Amino acid sequence: MSTTTAPTATDQGPWFRLSAEQEEIRKLARDFSDKEITPEVAEHHDREGSYPYEIAKKGWEIGLMNCIVPEAYGGLGMGALEECLIAEELAHGCMGISLSIMANNLGIVPVKLAGTEEQKKKYLGMLMEEPLHCAYALTEPEIGSDPAGLKMSAVKKGDKWILNGVKRWITGAGVSDWFVVFAQSDPEKRHKGINAFIVEKDHPGVSLGKKEDMMGQRASFTCDINCDDAEIPAENLLGEENSGFYLAMRSFQFTRPAIAAGAVGVCQNALDHSLRYALERKTFGTYIANHQGVQFMLADMARDIMAGRLLTWQCAWMCDQGIDNNYEVAVAKLFTADRAMRITDDAIQIFGGYGYSKEYPVEKLLRDVKVCQIYEGTSQIQKVIIGRHVVREMAKKMGIDPKELR
Numbered sequence: 001m002s003t004t005t006a007p008t009a010t011d012q013g014p015w016f017r018l019s020a021e022q023e024e025i026r027k028l029a030r031d032f033s034d035k036e037i038t039p040e041v042a043e044h045h046d047r048e049g050s051y052p053y054e055i056a057k058k059g060w061e062i063g064l065m066n067c068i069v070p071e072a073y074g075g076l077g078m079g080a081l082e083e084c085l086i087a088e089e090l091a092h093g094c095m096g097i098s099l100s101i102m103a104n105n106l107g108i109v110p111v112k113l114a115g116t117e118e119q120k121k122k123y124l125g126m127l128m129e130e131p132l133h134c135a136y137a138l139t140e141p142e143i144g145s146d147p148a149g150l151k152m153s154a155v156k157k158g159d160k161w162i163l164n165g166v167k168r169w170i171t172g173a174g175v176s177d178w179f180v181v182f183a184q185s186d187p188e189k190r191h192k193g194i195n196a197f198i199v200e201k202d203h204p205g206v207s208l209g210k211k212e213d214m215m216g217q218r219a220s221f222t223c224d225i226n227c228d229d230a231e232i233p234a235e236n237l238l239g240e241e242n243s244g245f246y247l248a249m250r251s252f253q254f255t256r257p258a259i260a261a262g263a264v265g266v267c268q269n270a271l272d273h274s275l276r277y278a279l280e281r282k283t284f285g286t287y288i289a290n291h292q293g294v295q296f297m298l299a300d301m302a303r304d305i306m307a308g309r310l311l312t313w314q315c316a317w318m319c320d321q322g323i324d325n326n327y328e329v330a331v332a333k334l335f336t337a338d339r340a341m342r343i344t345d346d347a348i349q350i351f352g353g354y355g356y357s358k359e360y361p362v363e364k365l366l367r368d369v370k371v372c373q374i375y376e377g378t379s380q381i382q383k384v385i386i387g388r389h390v391v392r393e394m395a396k397k398m399g400i401d402p403k404e405l406r
């Protein structure tokens, strides 16, 4: 007979669960999503490729936007885990619309990590006073996966930095008031010559490109930022000089969990639609849900959603505990993004011919979620991170000199 006094799953409920406060945040986001991001609204913004200003404003009003801004700067001071709960629920409604509320966090993270007191007060405070937006600008026309080779130049002249170059594919840039921009000050030093700046849209020499006409997440206002002899005040340098690359990489540890959570939200939506349809549609005299071939697809979806959600919560929780999560967040992002392609593809399959029609909601889910394999580091780059980590860990145990590893 067991003598353990530890609570069991049966008498205490599951051992692993969210706090009551986290459940409340999740419910707030779910209710908001159900009310504001209805299938009709999601379909409208997808079809028109229009930015959901009103929904973003409402999300700001109830504290879903900028949720990670610390209380000292007027925010709610939520952690990465709470952010993931919100991101999943909003993406369940529409991942493109969700970005109009969540993408500010991409700009907020580097300021939180490296900003001076004055920078935090000014730029984070600004977001709390009005429903403004900000963005994170690393990628360029010729540079994505290998940001050590950035081409945008930053040259110090007196009390200003002069920036020249283009940033491409910047989520939310078209509606943002400021951006965290990474630029190269010493190309020979590659990653050791990169600086980060807080650039305002109204700084001289800054202009925006046209809204990208994208395959999915069409509500999101993604565009170029052009710097043409842009004059950035010296006090807008973010972090120590030449530390920009490390800031860019460190920021991903805090921002990738919410991308993974968004993918989970889209997948949950795909499963919900698939279940409802499978319990309406009949073939061979019975619901298609009764065919084992269909049930197996539903089972695979449910398994991967649960696994993806737990991986996501784990890496977000690590952020909140101050634990290095570089490996875990790469696993979570890779898993959720890759499985999301399979899950949304299966949802289309379950809908049969209707799944292929824009009249039904599931083809949009596949188009929306595809970019999760691309932005914030492609799936291949996540594999590079994971592969390096496991090889290094074993090499350490085997006493192999790390210099012998790539």
Ligand SMILES: Cc1cc2nc3c(=O)[nH]c(=O)nc-3n(C[C@H](O)[C@H](O)[C@H](O)COP(=O)(O)OP(=O)(O)OC[C@H]3O[C@@H](n4cnc5c(N)ncnc54)[C@H](O)[C@@H]3O)c2cc1C
Pocket (backbone or CB within 6 Å): 106, 135, 136, 137, 138, 139, 142, 143, 144, 145, 146, 168, 169, 170, 171, 172, 214, 217, 222, 371, 374, 375, 376, 377, 378, 379, 380, 381, 384
């Ligand atoms: C909708 C959208 C929104 C975005 N939002 C932002 C944003 O807000 N801010 C921002 O800075 N960027 C943003 N991006 C850019 C995004 O992060 C980059 O597109 C991404 O990092 C890939 O870079 P790339 O497009 O230049 O592809 P490349 O780096 O040219 O890669 C091309 C292909 O080669 C593969 N590859 C490259 N190197 C390796 C390697 N070492 N091993 C194996 N495979 C490799 C890649 O996985 C990919 O399949 C966004 C992109 C999109 C599409």
